[in-house]
Amino acid sequence: MSSPKCAQKAPYPIEVEAGKSYWWCACGESKKQPFCDGSHKGTAFVPTEYKAEKTGQVWFCGCKAAVSAPLCDGTHKTL
Ligand code: FES
Ligand code: FES
Numbered sequence: 001m002s003s004p005k006c007a008q009k010a011p012y013p014i015e016v017e018a019g020k021s022y023w024w025c026a027c028g029e030s031k032k033q034p035f036c037d038g039s040h041k042g043t044a045f046v047p048t049e050y051k052a053e054k055t056g057q058v059w060f061c062g063c064k065a066a067v068s069a070p071l072c073d074g075t076h077k078t079l
Contacts, residue, residue: 004028004045004064009079011059011072016052023047024060024070034060034070 005028012034016022023036027045030037036047048070052058061069063076 002044006063006065006079007033008062009076010062011076012062013057013059016050016055016058018052018055020052022050022052022060022070024050026064026069028064034062 004026007025007028007030014022014034024034024047025032025036025040026048027040027043029039029043031039040046050058050060050070059072061072061076063079065075065079066073067075
């Protein structure tokens with residue numbers, strides 16, 4: 001499987017709402033980062049669901065290399 005494209009070497013801070021689902025772009029091709037816009041079609045990637053447990057800010061991975069994706073875990077610092 002090919003590697004995802006790095007959208008940016010930093011996370012995206014996003015306000016999420018408890019109980020809502022968010023679809024994180026795993027391929028890096030979306031124009032609506034950090035979320036999927038359907039651009040993964042034709043690749044081996046599919047978006048990853050993130051279900052918010054509480055309302056507040058979370059940091060979605062922008063480099064697409066986080067081990068704990070879809071959230072940033074600091075892996076971008078090693079790229
Ligand atoms: Fe990247 Fe859908 S556009 S996973
Ligand atoms: Fe990908 Fe931080 S932005 S691990």
